[in-house]
Amino acid sequence: MNFNDLKKDARMPKHIAFIIDGNGRWAKKRGLPRSMGHKAGFENLNKHIGYVQELGIKNLSIYCFSAENWNRPKAEVDYLMKLFGDMLDDYKKKYLDKDVRIIISGDMDDPRIPESTRIKAKEIMELTNEKTGFILNPCINYGGRQEILKAVNEIIASKETDIDVEKFEKHLYTSELLPLDFVIRTSGENRSSNYMPWQSTYSEWYYPETLWPSFSKNDLVKALEVFMSRKRRFGAIKG
Ligand code: IPE
Ligand code: IPE
Ligand code: MG
Numbered sequence: 001m002n003f004n005d006l007k008k009d010a011r012m013p014k015h016i017a018f019i020i021d022g023n024g025r026w027a028k029k030r031g032l033p034r035s036m037g038h039k040a041g042f043e044n045l046n047k048h049i050g051y052v053q054e055l056g057i058k059n060l061s062i063y064c065f066s067a068e069n070w071n072r073p074k075a076e077v078d079y080l081m082k083l084f085g086d087m088l089d090d091y092k093k094k095y096l097d098k099d100v101r102i103i104i105s106g107d108m109d110d111p112r113i114p115e116s117t118r119i120k121a122k123e124i125m126e127l128t129n130e131k132t133g134f135i136l137n138p139c140i141n142y143g144g145r146q147e148i149l150k151a152v153n154e155i156i157a158s159k160e161t162d163i164d165v166e167k168f169e170k171h172l173y174t175s176e177l178l179p180l181d182f183v184i185r186t187s188g189e190n191r192s193s194n195y196m197p198w199q200s201t202y203s204e205w206y207y208p209e210t211l212w213p214s215f216s217k218n219d220l221v222k223a224l225e226v227f228m229s230r231k232r233r234f235g236a237i238k239g
Contacts, residue, residue, distance in 0.1 A: 003221055007056055011228040013181035015059035016052065017203075019195055020045060022187030022211030029211075035079040040213035042083055046090075049136065051217055053100075055224075059135040059177045061105070063195050067143030070112060081114050084140055088120040091136070092127070099133030105173035106142035107150075113141060135177055144197040147172055174199055182227045184220075186212040204230050 006012060020041055027037030045062065052060045065080055091102055108121045121140070151171035155163055169175055180199040183192075188209040192200065206223050208215070231239050 015178040015180050016182040017061035019063040019185035020212040026211040026213040044213050053134050061137040064138050065140045067146050085117040099131050101128045101131035101135045103137045105139040110141050143194045184223050186210050186215050202234055
């Protein structure tokens with residue numbers, strides 16, 4: 001299938017996620033510092049945001065920094081935080097006049113995140129919160145278990161009772177997003193690393209060996225073909 005044929009296919013996912021793994025190994029293979037892998041990874045991400053929009057996929061989530069990534073050396077964490085600040089500046093320039101809503105999933109009140117980045121994150125979410133087209137969902141300082149506990153604590157504080165799935169989901173960062181159809185984790189690691197445990201219960205998962213900075217447009221096409229070849233049953237009997 002070519003890229004343009006995908007656009008018209010009714011089996012296409014509506015919400016996909018990238019776990020952009022392998023930046024460090026990509027750099028190491030080239031004798032570069034890990035930071036250069038992150039730089040290349042975020043450049044590649046910009047291209048993929050464009051492809052996903054062009055394909056008409058409605059929502060894109062990206063695992064940018066996990067709640068556990070704080071355990072990395074300070075210099076690497078500092079570099080990533082700087083990158084997120086620049087990324088948010090770039091999004092502000094690129095998307096404010098487009099029909100793009102930006103929702104950042106993760107604890108953006110954490111004082112370990114530079115204050116300027118926390119402010120930029122809140123600002124861009126507010127500035128785009130009326131947009132109804134594409135949703136771009138970078139997940140920064142995100143942990144799935146932490147997100148579930150946040151929901152539980154909010155529910156306890158609100159004294160809400162008879163919580164069902166729908167009511168619970170209102171307390172997740174992803175409450176405005178469509179169901180998560182497809183998760184692509186690059187670099188060959190077959191695990192979720194605390195990514196969207198609630199949202200991905202019926203997602204399709206795909207683990208290409210490619211390291212994220214090398215993940216190409218053609219690799220995305222291949223991944224989407226795999227998604228469309230899967231039979232999703234949601235517990236029922238189909239096909
Ligand atoms: C993932 O790439 C990107 C972030 C955590 C931001 P890694 O940094 O985990 O790269 P590897 O897994 O060490 O190769
Ligand atoms: C998951 O990758 C987090 C992101 C891609 C942001 P990690 O590289 O942190 O995951 P583990 O440590 O290999 O499980
Ligand atoms: Mg990794």
